Amino acid sequence: MSSYLIRRLFHMIPVLLGITFLTFCVVDLAPGDFFSTLKMNPTFSPQMIAEMEREYGYGDPLLLRYVRWLWRALHLDLGLSVAYRVDVTALIGARASNTIILALASMAFTWTLAIPIGVMVALRPNTASDRLLSFLAFFGMSLPNFFLAFLLMYLALQSGWFPIGGTTSLGHESLSFWGRIADRLHHLILPVIVLGTSGMASLMRLMRANVLELKEADFVRTARAKGLDERSVVGKHILRNALNPFVTLAGYEIGSLLSGAALVEAVMNLQGLGALMLEAVRSLDLYLVMGSVLMGSLLLLAGNLLADLGLTLVDPRIDFRRQQQ
Amino acid sequence: MTGRQPARQQRRPLGLIVYGSMILLTLLYTVAIAAPWVAPYDHTEQNRTLPDCPPSSIRFNSPPYWNESILFTHPQRLADPIDRSYTQDDTVRVPVRFLYNGHLFTTAQDDPKFFLLGTDSLGRDLFSRIVYGSRISLSIGVVGVLISFAIGTLVGSFAGYSGGWIDDIAMRIVEVEMSLPSFYFLLALAAVIPPNLSSAATFFVIVALMSFINWAYFARVIRGMAASLREGEYVVAARALGATRWRIIIRHVVPGTLSYTIIAATLSIPRFILGESALSLLGLGIQEPDASWGKLLADAQNVQHLVRHPWILMPGVFIFVTIMAFNFVGDYLRDRLDPRATAGNAG
Numbered sequence: 062m063s064s065y066l067i068r069r070l071f072h073m074i075p076v077l078l079g080i081t082f083l084t085f086c087v088v089d090l091a092p093g094d095f096f097s098t099l100k101m102n103p104t105f106s107p108q109m110i111a112e113m114e115r116e117y118g119y120g121d122p123l124l125l126r127y128v129r130w131l132w133r134a135l136h137l138d139l140g141l142s143v144a145y146r147v148d149v150t151a152l153i154g155a156r157a158s159n160t161i162i163l164a165l166a167s168m169a170f171t172w173t174l175a176i177p178i179g180v181m182v183a184l185r186p187n188t189a190s191d192r193l194l195s196f197l198a199f200f201g202m203s204l205p206n207f208f209l210a211f212l213l214m215y216l217a218l219q220s221g222w223f224p225i226g227g228t229t230s231l232g233h234e235s236l237s238f239w240g241r242i243a244d245r246l247h248h249l250i251l252p253v254i255v256l257g258t259s260g261m262a263s264l265m266r267l268m269r270a271n272v273l274e275l276k277e278a279d280f281v282r283t284a285r286a287k288g289l290d291e292r293s294v295v296g297k298h299i300l301r302n303a304l305n306p307f308v309t310l311a312g313y314e315i316g317s318l319l320s321g322a323a324l325v326e327a328v329m330n331l332q333g334l335g336a337l338m339l340e341a342v343r344s345l346d347l348y349l350v351m352g353s354v355l356m357g358s359l360l361l362l363a364g365n366l367l368a369d370l371g372l373t374l375v376d377p378r379i380d381f382r383r384q385q386q
Numbered sequence: 387m388t389g390r391q392p393a394r395q396q397r398r399p400l401g402l403i404v405y406g407s408m409i410l411l412t413l414l415y416t417v418a419i420a421a422p423w424v425a426p427y428d429h430t431e432q433n434r435t436l437p438d439c440p441p442s443s444i445r446f447n448s449p450p451y452w453n454e455s456i457l458f459t460h461p462q463r464l465a466d467p468i469d470r471s472y473t474q475d476d477t478v479r480v481p482v483r484f485l486y487n488g489h490l491f492t493t494a495q496d497d498p499k500f501f502l503l504g505t506d507s508l509g510r511d512l513f514s515r516i517v518y519g520s521r522i523s524l525s526i527g528v529v530g531v532l533i534s535f536a537i538g539t540l541v542g543s544f545a546g547y548s549g550g551w552i553d554d555i556a557m558r559i560v561e562v563e564m565s566l567p568s569f570y571f572l573l574a575l576a577a578v579i580p581p582n583l584s585s586a587a588t589f590f591v592i593v594a595l596m597s598f599i600n601w602a603y604f605a606r607v608i609r610g611m612a613a614s615l616r617e618g619e620y621v622v623a624a625r626a627l628g629a630t631r632w633r634i635i636i637r638h639v640v641p642g643t644l645s646y647t648i649i650a651a652t653l654s655i656p657r658f659i660l661g662e663s664a665l666s667l668l669g670l671g672i673q674e675p676d677a678s679w680g681k682l683l684a685d686a687q688n689v690q691h692l693v694r695h696p697w698i699l700m701p702g703v704f705i706f707v708t709i710m711a712f713n714f715v716g717d718y719l720r721d722r723l724d725p726r727a728t729a730g731n732a733g
Contacts, residue, residue, distance in 0.1 A: 207663070
């Protein structure tokens with residue numbers, strides 16, 4: 062197990078190098094840069110800009126700058142954000158927590174709803190409720206995140222039930238501990254619904270298909286034949302096996318949730334990693350872009366690794382040494 | 387992929403919905419091709435006196451006016467330019483003319499204009515912009531899928547059939563690609579697009595970027611299929627007959643992956659449409675004055691604006707309906723062509 066883990070971690074090194082170098086080149090290729098916008102700003106003197114350029118190693122060859130960035134990143138120093146004039150590490154740390162909370166909350170939301178519904182529907186296939194929910198699943202799968210976001214924001218503003226934009230209210234700091242949590246949750250509801258809906262539909266369909274298949278399995282027939290009651294047949298035999306692929310999915314879902322969260326944050330005006338990244342891209346703030354991409358990749362890789370490890374724990378039949386296939 | 391293969395879904399009597407989706411898609415693509423004819427006005431034509439005008443009401447003509455047209459509308463007048471409220475002038479009847487002046491339906495040149503879905507802040511007819519925008523939004527999926535699937539098939543079948551170090555290298559590249567946080571990376575890539583590029587060029591850059599991000603997953607599946615096909619009897623026979631590697635790949639391996647390709651392609655089109663919409667929505671894609679459905683939705687990001695002018699959400703309805711139609715058709719194809727395909731890879 063530990064040798065597998067070490068090998069997997071080693072595998073991540075070239076992946077991370079590839080991603081960061083690619084991003085570095087891309088941002089460098091972009092026409093203009095942060096300084097060219099600064100130069101048009103009359104409040105900055107040319108000397109100041111020249112000093113900043115020197116400070117950020119501007120004008121050195123691409124490879125040299127990349128290696129310098131990498132060396133500093135290894136020491137957990139992601140450089141300074143040119144636009145904010147603050148440490149990128151601190152900036153990302155503050156924003157990433159919001160994104161992770163959003164992603165985990167919508168995962169909890171989708172899973173607690175999708176799995177029971179999927180099982181319920183599969184136990185009574187081809188009934189009216191099955192057809193209706195399967196149709197609704199298509200509806201949910203096809204509803205673009207940003208469109209749902211606009212619809213919900215419209216309704217929220219009309220009804221005044223939910224706050225729009227931001228992760229906390231203005232007077233957040235003055236609230237009591239529970240008040241702060243409640244305020245946080247209140248702001249989370251709409252983004253979680255937006256982010257969770259599309260994933261919920263496909264999870265529900267997958268669960269339904271899994272349970273439908275397992276219902277016909279030999280061991281389920283055996284369990285019934287030896288007189289187990291329906292509850293333990295479904296709970297112990299069908300459900301446990303049907304959940305197996307979901308462990309893998311959980312890890313891969315983190316990736317799509319992070320990407321999805323970025324768009325939702327940008328559209329719904331939440332202070333998260335995605336919104337930060339968008340700002341950074343718009344102002345060509347190189348180190349901030351690099352930091353966000355690195356953070357996103359790390360979260361994604363960690364998710365995939367956890368998923369593979371989780372699967373070997375849940376299903377001992379899967380040999381992690383052969384899992385590379 | 388490690389998960390088990392879910393059972394074939396029982397064939398649902400979805401015939402009507404699937405046929406409906408196919409007809410709808412045909413209709414939408416026809417509209418995109420014939421955009422200048424279907425749109426009542428040009429998509430860049432500004433009516434500065436009619437900004438944020440609500441949708442015009444369409445009425446049926448009663449018998450004495452049938453010589454004009456079967457439909458008519460009442461003109462809108464800007465009542466308050468500050469909060470952009472409109473009054474409808476019920477005394478004037480403006481006939482909606484069909485097959486008139488090179489358009490499917492429009493109003494006569496001197497008549498007041500009518501706006502089926504309202505106007506944007508520059509007084510441009512939203513319906514015409516949606517019709518013109520469909521050209522970008524609908525073609526991006528098809529072109530993107532063609533490019534990314536061509537790359538995926540090429541890399542996947544070659545790696546899978548060849549095996550060995552070629553396979554190793556290809557799969558490492560695929561792994562890097564798949565570990566990219568795609569949306570973050572797409573944002574970074576979109577920053578490269580020079581703002582002064584023409585719309586056609588921007589379109590192709592966006593397609594190229596999204597194909598670049600999306601080919602890897604597909605290459606991996608094709609590689610798995612090719613690796614198993616290479617042991618197939620007919621492939622072994624071809625090898626024994628002395629066929630070259632490329633001939634075997636093109637004539638024997640690739641056709642074996644085709645049914646999967648068709649299904650996956652249909653189900654991947656929505657991803658491209660959504661990707662372009664998201665980029666344009668955030669202002670990194672198609673630029674004014676050109677329109678795509680995502681670009682048109684950018685106005686809705688201002689919630690105050692959205693609440694006062696809810697009709698600007700209409701482009702989103704078009705995106706939604708198109709994606710749903712592709713999902714229905716793709717799901718149907720999967721039921722028919724590939725009973726063993728996993729159900730979870732649509733999103």
